[in-house]
Amino acid sequence: xxxxxxxxxxxxxxxTLHDNLNxxxxxxxxxxGTEGPRVIDVRSLHAEADVFTYDPGYKSTAACSSEITxxxxxxxxxxxxxxxxxxxxxxSDFLDVCYLLLxxxxxSPEEKEEFDxxxxxxxxxxxxxxxxxxxxxxxxxxMAIMVGxxxxxxxxxxxxxxxxxxxxxxxxxxxxIAKMPxxxxxxxxxxxxxxxxxxxxxxxxxxxxLKMMFKxxxxxxxxxxxxxxxxxxxxxxxADHEQNASTSTVRLxxxxxxxxxxxxAAGIASLWxxxxxxxxxxxxxxxxxxxxxxxIPEFVARAKDPDDNYRLMGFxxxxxxxxxxxxxxxxxxxxxxLEKLNIDDPLLEVAMELERIALEDEYFVERKLYPNVDFYxxxxxxxxxxxxxxxxxxxxxxxxxxxxxxWKEMMEEGSVSxxxxxxxxxxxxxxxFTTVDVREHKQSRGWSWLWGGHEN
Numbered sequence: 410x411x412x413x414x415x416x417x418x419x420x421x422x423x424x425t426l427h428d429n430l431n432x433x434x435x436x437x438x439x440x441x442g443t444e445g446p447r448v449i450d451v452r453s454l455h456a457e458a459d460v461f462t463y464d465p466g467y468k469s470t471a472a473c474s475s476e477i478t479x480x481x482x483x484x485x486x487x488x489x490x491x492x493x494x495x496x497x498x499x500x501s502d503f504l505d506v507c508y509l510l511l512x513x514x515x516x517s518p519e520e521k522e523e524f525d526x527x528x529x530x531x532x533x534x535x536x537x538x539x540x541x542x543x544x545x546x547x548x549x550x551x552m553a554i555m556v557g558x559x560x561x562x563x564x565x566x567x568x569x570x571x572x573x574x575x576x577x578x579x580x581x582x583x584x585x586i587a588k589m590p591x592x593x594x595x596x597x598x599x600x601x602x603x604x605x606x607x608x609x610x611x612x613x614x615x616x617x618x619l620k621m622m623f624k625x626x627x628x629x630x631x632x633x634x635x636x637x638x639x640x641x642x643x644x645x646x647x648a649d650h651e652q653n654a655s656t657s658t659v660r661l662x663x664x665x666x667x668x669x670x671x672x673x674a675a676g677i678a679s680l681w682x683x684x685x686x687x688x689x690x691x692x693x694x695x696x697x698x699x700x701x702x703x704x705i706p707e708f709v710a711r712a713k714d715p716d717d718n719y720r721l722m723g724f725x726x727x728x729x730x731x732x733x734x735x736x737x738x739x740x741x742x743x744x745x746x747l748e749k750l751n752i753d754d755p756l757l758e759v760a761m762e763l764e765r766i767a768l769e770d771e772y773f774v775e776r777k778l779y780p781n782v783d784f785y786x787x788x789x790x791x792x793x794x795x796x797x798x799x800x801x802x803x804x805x806x807x808x809x810x811x812x813x814x815x816w817k818e819m820m821e822e823g824s825v826s827x828x829x830x831x832x833x834x835x836x837x838x839x840x841x842f843t844t845v846d847v848r849e850h851k852q853s854r855g856w857s858w859l860w861g862g863h864e865n
Contacts, residue, residue, distance in 0.1 A: 422438075422439040422441070422447070423436040423438060424436070424437045424438075424439050425437075426454075426458075428460075435454065435457055435458050437449050437450055437451060437453070438450040444481070445479065445481070448471045455831075461831040461832075461833070463833050467657070471652075472652060472657065472660070472828075473652065473660060473819070475652070475815065476490070476818070477489065477490065477649060477811075477818060478490075478649045478650065478651045479491075480650070480651050480728060482726075482728040482729045483730050483731065484731060485729055485731035485732050485733065485734050486734065487734045487735065489510060489649060490509050490514070492509065492515075493734070494734050494738070495734060495738060497509075498642050498645045498646060498735075498738040499738070501645070502613065502614070502615075502641055503614050503615060503641050503648070503807075504521070504528060504614050505521065506645050506648050507524075507528070507586055507648070507810045508520065508521065510810050510814040511579075511582060511813070511814050527583050527587075528583055528586055528614070529608075530610070531584045531587035531588060532588060532590070532591050532608035532617065533591065533607065533608055534588060534592070534595070535565045535566075538562075539595075542554065542558070542595055542596070542599050542605075543599075545599065547599065547600060550798060551593065551597060551600060551798060551799060551802045552680075552681045552802060552805070554596040554599070555592055555593065555596060555677050555805060556674050556681070558596075559585075559589075559592065559670055559677060560670060560671055560674035561670075562585075562588070563668045563670040563671060568580070569581035569584060570668040570669070570670070572666060572669065575821075578669070578820055581668075581670070582669070582813045582814075582817055585669065585670070585809055585813055586810050586813065589805065589806045589809045590608075590614070590617060590618040590806050591621060593618070593622075593803070593805065593806050594606065594618060594621035594622045595621075596802060597622050597799055600798075603625060604626060606620065606621045606622075606624045609621075613637065613641070614644070615637050615638075615644060616632060616637045616640075618640060618806065619632040619636065619637065620632065633749060635745055635746060635749040636746065636749070636793055639742050639789055639793070640793070642738060642739070642742050643742075643786055643790070643807065644803075644806065644807040646735040646738060646739060646782055646786075646807075647782075647786075647803075647804050647807035647808055648807055648808065648810050648811050649808070649810070649815075650728075650808075654679050654680075654682070655676040655680040655686070655808065655812065656676065656808075656815050657679075658678075658679040659673060659675060659812040659815060660815055660816065660819055661675075663816045663819055663825070664819070664825055664826065665827055665828075669813070669816060672812070672816055673816075676808070676809075680801060680804060680805055680808065686801040686804045686805065687800075687801055688722065688723070689786045689787035689790065689804070690787065690797045690798070690801060691722040692722045692723040692783055692784050692787035692788075693787050693797045695721065695722040696756045696759050696763075697756060699759050699763075700755070700756075701759065702755075702758055702762050705763060705766065709721070709766060713772050721778075723780060723781055723783050723784030723787065724767055724773065724778040724780055724781065725777065725778040725779070725781065730777060731779075732779045733779065735781075735782035736779065736781050736782045736784070739782050739784075739785030739789070740764075740785055743785045743789050743792075746789050746793065747761075750792055750793075752792055756791070757788060760784075760788045763780075764780050767780055768780075786800075787800065790803060
C-alpha cells in the first residue's frame with residue numbers, strides 16, 4: 410500500500426466480532442477512506458479465528474484501495490480524482506480525462522499537448538495484425554475479434570511487457586489507449602467487407618474513431634462537430650466506474666503478473682457479458698420489441714405488474730439509487746444529436762416517449778427508475794448509424810483507460826498480492842474409491858453426451 414493511502418486510513422477504530430460457538434471475541438481494525446463507508450479489515454480473520462467471510466459477488470467487500478474513482482450511488486455522485494463527471498463531460502475532452510485517470514491531476518497545456526501527441530502517434534497497428542483480422546469469419550462478433558487482437562498485442566510489442574519497468578508500463582498504457590479505436594474500427598470494417606481506414610493524426614480521438622469507422626476510399630467523410638462532441642462525451646462517461654466486473658477482472662489478472670495486454674483482453678471478455686457492457690444493446694432490442702409508440706402502454710403495464718417478470722431496459726441502476734449522473738449529460742447530448750440529424754426513426758420516437766413516461770409517471774418517479782446512461786447512449790449510437798453489435802465495442806474503447814489506470818495503480822503499490830478468493834465448500838466429504846467394475850449405475854447429474862463422432 411502506498412504512502413498516500415496510509416495517511417488516509419485509520420486503525421484507531423475497531424469492530425468486535427463475537428464467536429458464540431467458541432465463546433471468543435476478535436477485534437478487527439476499521440479503515441476509513443476520504444469518502445464512503447468505513448471498511449472492516451478482515452485480513453487477519455482466517456489466521457486468528459479459522460473462518461472466512463462469505464460475500465458472493467463481493468457486494469459488501471472492498472477488494473482493494475484506490476484513489477481513482479469515487480461513487481455515491483445513494484446521492485447520484487460520480488467523481489474521477491475528485492472532479493465531478495458533469496464538470497469533466499462539460500469542460501474537458503476524452504484525452505484530458507485519460508491523463509487525469511492515469512496521472513492523478515489534470516494536465517497543464519504543455520502536458521496536454523505532449524500527451525495528445527503521444528497517444529496520436531501510437532494509433533497505428535503493426536501491419537501483420539491485419540492477417541489476424543482476416544483469420545476471423547466475416548460474421549464474427551467484433552468483441553470476439555477485440556479479445557483476440559488485444560491479447561495478441563503482447564506478441565508484437567515486446568518492449569512494453571515488463572511490468573516491473575515504469576517506463577514500459579506507461580508505454581503499454583499509451584499504446585492500449587491509442588490502438589483500441591483502431592482495433593474497434595477495423596473489426597467493424599472487416600464485418601462490412603470494407604477496406605481498413607488508417608488513423609488520422611490531425612483528428613481528435615473521437616473524430617479519428619468516427620473517420621476510421623465511416624470513411625471509405627471512394628468518398629470524403631467529415632463528421633459533424635455535434636457528432637464528434639457526442640462521441641467524445643460517450644467516451645468520457647464510460648471511461649471508468651470504480652470496481653465493476655471488468656475492472657475487477659483486469660486487477661485479478663494483473664495480480665498474477667500477466668502482461669498488460671493480456672489483462673485488458675480479460676477485461677474486454679468480462680465486459681462482453683450482457684449483464685455488464687451489453688446493457689445499451691439491450692435497450693435497442695427492447696425498443697425494437699415495442700416497435701411503435703402505440704404499443705408503449707402495454708409494455709409499461711407489464712413492467713408495473715408484480716406478477717410479470719418483464720422489465721424495461723435502461724431504467725434505474727444497480728449502483729445509483731437516484732438519477733445516474735452520467736445520464737444527465739447523455740440526455741442533453743441525445744437531444745442535441747437527434748435535433749441535428751433530424752432522423753425519422755420510429756424506434757427513436759418510442760425512446761423519447763418512454764423517456765417522457767419515466768420522468769413523469771408516478772410509478773417510475775417513486776421508485777427512482779430514471780433513464781440511465783445506457784438508455785441514452787444506445788439512442789445516440791443508433792442515431793449516429795452505429796449498429797447494435799458495435800455498442801459494447803465503443804464501451805470497451807472508452808473503458809480501456811479505466812482498466813489501464815487501475816492496473817497501473819495496482820502495479821505501483823510495490824507489493825502485489827495475487828488474488829485468491831475463498832469459498833464455502835458444499836460438496837461431498839471424503840469417500841472411499843471403488844474400481845469401475847464394482848460401481849453401481851447411478852443417474853448422472855453432470856453432462857449428457859448428446860453427440861457422437863467428431864466435431865470440426
